[in-house]
Amino acid sequence: MIAERLLPIRAGETPAAVWSFVYFFCVLAAYYLLRPVRDALAISDGTGDLPWLFTGTFLTMLLAVPAFAWLAARYPRRLLLPLVYGFFILNLLLFWAWLASGLGGNIAAGAFFIWLSVFNLFVVSVFWSFMADIFSAAQGKRLFALIAAGGSAGAISGPGLAALLAGQLGVLGLLPLSAGMLTAALGCIVVLRRWAADQTRADRSRLGGSVWEGLRRITESRYLQGVALFILCYTALSTVLYFQQAELVSRLFEDDARRTQLFAAVDLATNVVTVGLQLFVTHHLIRRLGLGAALGSLPAISLLGFMVLGLVPVIAVLAVFQVLRRSANYAVARPAREALFTVLPRTDKYKAKNAIDTLVYRGGDALSGWAYTGLTSLGLGLTGMAFAVLPIATGWLLLAGWLGREHTRRYHGPDPDYPVHGDPP
Numbered sequence: 001m002i003a004e005r006l007l008p009i010r011a012g013e014t015p016a017a018v019w020s021f022v023y024f025f026c027v028l029a030a031y032y033l034l035r036p037v038r039d040a041l042a043i044s045d046g047t048g049d050l051p052w053l054f055t056g057t058f059l060t061m062l063l064a065v066p067a068f069a070w071l072a073a074r075y076p077r078r079l080l081l082p083l084v085y086g087f088f089i090l091n092l093l094l095f096w097a098w099l100a101s102g103l104g105g106n107i108a109a110g111a112f113f114i115w116l117s118v119f120n121l122f123v124v125s126v127f128w129s130f131m132a133d134i135f136s137a138a139q140g141k142r143l144f145a146l147i148a149a150g151g152s153a154g155a156i157s158g159p160g161l162a163a164l165l166a167g168q169l170g171v172l173g174l175l176p177l178s179a180g181m182l183t184a185a186l187g188c189i190v191v192l193r194r195w196a197a198d199q200t201r202a203d204r205s206r207l208g209g210s211v212w213e214g215l216r217r218i219t220e221s222r223y224l225q226g227v228a229l230f231i232l233c234y235t236a237l238s239t240v241l242y243f244q245q246a247e248l249v250s251r252l253f254e255d256d257a258r259r260t261q262l263f264a265a266v267d268l269a270t271n272v273v274t275v276g277l278q279l280f281v282t283h284h285l286i287r288r289l290g291l292g293a294a295l296g297s298l299p300a301i302s303l304l305g306f307m308v309l310g311l312v313p314v315i316a317v318l319a320v321f322q323v324l325r326r327s328a329n330y331a332v333a334r335p336a337r338e339a340l341f342t343v344l345p346r347t348d349k350y351k352a353k354n355a356i357d358t359l360v361y362r363g364g365d366a367l368s369g370w371a372y373t374g375l376t377s378l379g380l381g382l383t384g385m386a387f388a389v390l391p392i393a394t395g396w397l398l399l400a401g402w403l404g405r406e407h408t409r410r411y412h413g414p415d416p417d418y419p420v421h422g423d424p425p
Contacts, residue, residue: 009143010142013143016192016195017143017146019191019192019195020131020143021146021149022150022184023150023185023192024127024148024150024154025157026181026188027123027124027127027181027185028150028151028152028154028158029158029161029181030154030158030179030181030182031119031120031124031158031178032154032155032157032162033161033162033174033177033181034116034162034178035158035263035267051369051370052110053110053113053114053117054239054365054366054369056110056114057113057114057117057366058359058363058365060115060362061118061121061359061362062359064118065214066212068354068358069212069214069351069355071083072354077130081126081189082186084122084123085123085186085189088122088182089182091119092175092178093176095111095112095175096175096179099112099172118362121361122358124151124357125353125358126354128357129349129350129353129354130189130192132338132342132344132353133346134192137343140339141286141291141342142283144339145278145282145331145335146279146283148278148330149274149278149279152271152274152278154181155267155270155274159264159267160268161174165177213351213352214348214350214353214356215352215355217348217351217352223340224352227340227341227356227403228360230396230400231356231357231360232360232363232364233299233393233396233399234364234396235361235362235364235368236364236392237306237393238365239364239365240386241318241321241322241325243372244309247382248314248315248318249315262319269323270322270326270330274330274331277327278331281331282335282336286336286339290404290408291339291404291407292400292403292404292405294332294333294335294404295333295337295400295403295404296400296401296404297328297333298328299399299400301324301328302325302396306321306387306389307387307390309386310382310384310386311383313382313383313386339407340403343407343410343411344410372385375388
């Protein structure tokens, strides 16, 4: 087939790659329909509430992660994924009714911010758990960047649909549309589950174990601890950059509409660049240089970007930095990070991964948010914060190389397209 000649797809993989692409498209389109609204509402009264919103998100994760682990221990994959997505579809419809009622005011806006932050991490984490479960390690290195491009296409389409339809449907009308996207994602799950069964990768069994199984596995595995630390470094620097963006934008633009337009423009530019990288660059980068280099691209860009931002702390530099950094994350580092889980047992792919992607992620957000607030209260400005995080970026870069080597050590299957980097041919 043409796709198999032009893209890193082998015989028999095209249906799964296409449906996975569509699945991730639906998931991220559903999220990006609502993200600019969330970010604009979050700073409508200034940036003072952001640490509380980040903390609220983390506390919600403390409840959500054990709940997901409980479901994973009791239901097989064919039921687990529909339960998770069905729950979020119902939540969207309830938020639609609540916000339409006009009750709650700022409480409703804050609750929506927290909910969307939890929703985003959970649906994406479950998606990648499913991908790591139905694809082998070799397939993950070849296909995950291509599949991630579906998410980027959804991230482009989401803001576009929001801009196109918000005038006709109203802002609240985007919520049932987002729920419809998630319903379409459920259909993709059904098709992919059948493909996995045909490939003898079906697993009808429950994962079993306790609700704290994922956290226990992290404490016992240096490899998982490394992945968790990678996420903490990412969230720490992302939170600093997010707060710097919020400060600059709140100073420059007074109304929510202008802020929403800026956030949407950054999202659009990010995702256009990301799709190009995912389709034409990431596969070759991982093939030639290995997962360690792909993982290291993000901390390297962060290190350079914060240096420049510290020297020239203006909105134009920050916007370019955001686009480059997020593009490197979505296009290169994220597919490489998800490939790290393909060499692990199923319990780690679902429970430990979910704990890392949600609880560790939002815990890092909350800690970083309060640290940023504390340091700025002591007089540390944008320039000082930019230079203060450079040691974290340096350590993060070294960690990326170690994770790449550990993945290679754990992966023993022959894969002529991806020779062990540094070994003789």
